[in-house]
Amino acid sequence: MTQPDATWVPRLVALDIDGTLLKWVQGEGTTHEEVAPRVHDAIHRALDAGAHVVLASGRSPHDMTTIADLLDLHGHEQERLWVVASNGAVIFRYLPGGEAEIVHEDLFDAAPAVRAILELRPGARVAVEDRGRGYRVTSPFPDGELAGEMVTADVEELVANPVSRVIIRDPDATAEDFVALAADLGLHGTDYVVGWTAWLDLTPVGVSKASGLQHVCDELGLGAEDALAIGDGRNDLEMLAWARRGVAMGQAVEEVRAAADAVTGTVYEDGVAVELDRWFP
Structure with a gap:
């Protein structure tokens, strides 16, 4: 990553959602569905300056449109947004009040990885996105962790066809347990990200927020050198490395903070606004 010079201004701002835009509910694996006024105002200064603001999250598409609406990202022209999900x-485009228009989707065969994980963690729960509705799950997840409808199904049914993303969740394990588990298995042919808890996201090889954002940049005639990215989780590592300036939230785990070009305030200190104020005063 090359540090921007004094004349550089971001033309694309990529923002994670949970723990970046939204504050965590203490002691729970969910976030408050509200954006701090200071963060809202800073984002709109970026929009007014002509920057593209792109939400980039592990959330599924149906769980991201409400955040776009909270931020009023469409502006006065009511243009369709680019959003990087899962x-x-x-990758989808979104107009307020309308449905998400999927413009790109990567699928993969998750069955071998899921079977290998369940051999070692037979009590783990598995979820597959049911786009536009919610998730199909082997058993219900803790309250608030998945948005939308949850429909129970057998694990072999869940992974019988190619999918865009699989979630593995074990409430009886820790994030460190899952880091070790994924490293030991190797999970050949599949990429993975470990969350804050014992939460494992499986995705196609080579697919990350960074690859999704590069797709958006290609459509907009921009490049990574034009991008500022802000995030707090392990699933933000590739995005922070890809962007010209990658910024970690103050409460991020050390692995994420160490990989970033800079560290801003915590989500409780409106860290996104602190960073954006630097470029869009």
Whole structure:
């Protein structure tokens, strides 16, 4: 990553959602569905300056449109937004009040990886996105962790066809347990990200928020050298490395903070606004 010079201004701002735009509910694996006024105002200064603001999250498409509406990202022209969902596996355009228009989706065969994980963690829960509705799950996830409808199904049914993303969740394990588990298995042919808890996202090889954002840049005639990215999780590592300037939230795990070009305030200190104020005063 090359540090921008004094004349550089971001032309694309990529923002994670949970733990970046939205504050975590203490002691729970969910976030408050509200954006701090200071963060909202800073984002609109970026929009007014002509920057493209792109949400980039591990959330599924149906769980991201409400955040776009909270931020009023469409502006006065009500243009369609570019949004990177499912850790880069799904890219869509969104107009307020309308449905998400999927423009790109990466699929993969998750069955071998899921079977290998369940051999070692037979009590783990598995979820596959049911786009536009919610998730198909082997058993219900803890309240608030998945948005939309949850439909129970057998694991072999869930992975019988190619999917864009699989979630593995074990409430009885820790994030460190899952880091070790994924490293030991190797998970050949599949990429993975470990979350804050014992939460494992499986995605197609080579797919990440960074690859999704590059697709958006290609459409907009921009490049990574034009991008500022802000995030707090392990699924933001590729995005922070890809962008000209990658910024970690203050409460991010050390692995993420160390990989970033800079560290801003925590989500409780409106860290996104602190960073954006630097470029869009």
